[in-house]
Amino acid sequence: MRILIFSTAYLPFVGGAELAIKEITDRLSPGEFSFDLITLNLDGKQKAEEQMGNVRVIRLSCSKVLFPFRASSRAIALHQEKPYDRIWSIMASYGGFAGLFFKRRFPKIPFVLTLQEGDSFAHIYRRVFFIWPLFKMIFTRADHITAISNYLADWAKRMRATCSVEVVPNGVDIQKFEYGMSLPAEASAQAGNIEKEEIRKKIGIQKEDKIVITTSRLVAKNGVGDLIEAMQYLPENVKLVILGTGSLEESLKSKVQSAKLEKRVQFLGFISNQELPQYLHIADIFCRPSLSEGLGISFLEAMAAGLPVIATSVGGILDFLTDGETGLFCEVQNPKSIAEKIQLLLSDGVLRTRIIDNAGKMVRERYEWQGIAEKMKNALTGSM
Incomplete structure (x- = not known):
């Protein structure tokens, strides 16, 4: 054909x-x-x-x-x-x-x-x-x-x-986003930990820091500005890593400077699809408070990488995110709501584990x- x-x-x-x-x-x-x-x-x-x-x-x-x-x-x-x-x-x-x-x-x-x-x-x-x-x-x-x-x-x-x-x-390419699928479990965990520490050191992340990551085109619909504002309501050891470029990059960097968040927010620019999994693996939470989404493949990739996800209840996100089961919903254009959900995942280990397990299973079953x-x-x- x-x-x-x-x-x-x-x-x-x-x-x-x-x-x-x-x-x-x-x-x-x-x-x-x-x-x-x-x-x-x-x-x-x-x-x-x-x-x-x-x-x-x-x-x-x-x-x-x-x-x-x-x-x-x-x-x-x-x-x-x-x-x-x-x-x-x-x-x-x-x-x-x-x-x-x-x-x-x-x-x-x-x-x-x-x-x-x-x-x-x-x-x-x-x-x-x-x-x-x-x-x-x-x-x-x-x-x-x-x-x-x-x-x-x-x-x-x-x-x-x-x-x-x-x-x-x-x-989602499940094997690419999970840790060392071809390695025995013990070797996989060890290799993953070494890789994580190398990248965290490279970008200046301390051992006690908690990392929120987002992979986004830096455009209005992805709500990155709201995520930056949310950092003002979180403890000093919570850091934000932003992967991606776009038309709002300079204005978002100015927002970081105005809020005096330069030490807590990092823009890493374009990261290739091949490198992306290792950056997701250094993080504790994935968040993108979108204003609209057709589906949101970045959320599914984060789930496959073993991260709990925070999102807004818009567009295609509703197909895969059930609040409290496969992720958490925050309110649209509400930095305080975003901060509350981040804090909840950092403080409630039982909830975090349940979300990671459920989301990982769902991605493997429905999005391979x-x-x-x-x-x-x-x-x-x-x-x-």
């Missing part, structure tokens, strides 16, 4: 959607599937065409606004050379428009749309209100829709999708990539 994927971004630019494409296509047999992916050459430094795993990646040098037109035009030419059996658009955005334009030219080719959006629906509307009827057609012309959470699946139905809609979440790849395989090959 030949499948053409439209995605605004792809590796080496890694986000939840891009990682999902790779994890899923890597697990589908090249004997059964042939994947072409059309994307943007975002930094102008990537190869125009290359094979990455099971995917032939075709990069276009143009603006995001022009991408739907250029991508659909290129896809039409490729289809006329060797026909595709399915088209698969990642997100109802530029890639979604590319899929829509292709579908209008070849209406008999099934169009699969995957929703990975993390922004609030109000934010999305502000970006597309002037072409709202055309935007809605991404949903109404799709032949099958998968969404990474029930929250996004409900959105598809509200957008008047007439096709079948199912939840196929993003997954192989099972998710099988669901996506069925979505791509099913009758439409």
Whole structure:
């Protein structure tokens, strides 16, 4: 089966959607599937065409606004050379428009749309209100829709999708986030402790310090400013480590300086996906007080790494977080509430252990990539 994927971004630019494409296509047999992916050459430094795993990646040098037109035009030419059996658009955005334009030219080719959006629906509307009827057609012309959470699946139905809609979440590479899975238990624990101490020493964390960590794009929706403010209500030995970059980085650093929290808040910048587990392992708590989330793969990765999680009850987070069982909910945009939940996890060992155990079991049962790849395989090959 030949499948053409439209995605605004792809590796080496890694986000939840891009990682999902790779994890899923890597697990589908090249004997059964042939994947072409059309994307943007975002930094102008990537190869125009290359094979990455099971995917032939075709990069276009143009603006995001022009991408739907250029991508659909290129896809039409490729289809006329060797026909595709399915088209698969990642997100109802530029890639979604590319899929829509292709579908209008070849209406008999099934169009699969995957929703990975993390922004609030109000934010999305502000970006597309002037072409709202055309935007809605991404949903109404799709032949099958998968969404990474029930929250996004409900959105598809509200957008008047007439096709079948199912939840196929993003997954977690469980072995990567757990300590030394290939080592005996004693050796694994020893290696893990040495690694933790080396990293804590490297970034100046003392033995008595308690570490709250967040992995976030530094943008408004992730609530990092609220998390910084929460530090003012916590003991001096509670430190915050922030992984990630984004448009609000400088203003967040100014907030830290204004609150005189420079010794308690560290910005470590971009950390690669391969390095991420070892930084999670140095922490005591993961917290991201989001204003909106499509799913929140960072929370699931933290759970797999054995951290108790604090989150807000928004969007797709409700699919996996049960308050007091697989994590704790704090209030949206309420630094005092965030601080109270952090303090609760630091002081109540029984609660902490229960949450870690329940969350770890839940992630292993529901969010392992192989099972998710099988669901996506069925979505791509099913009758439409």
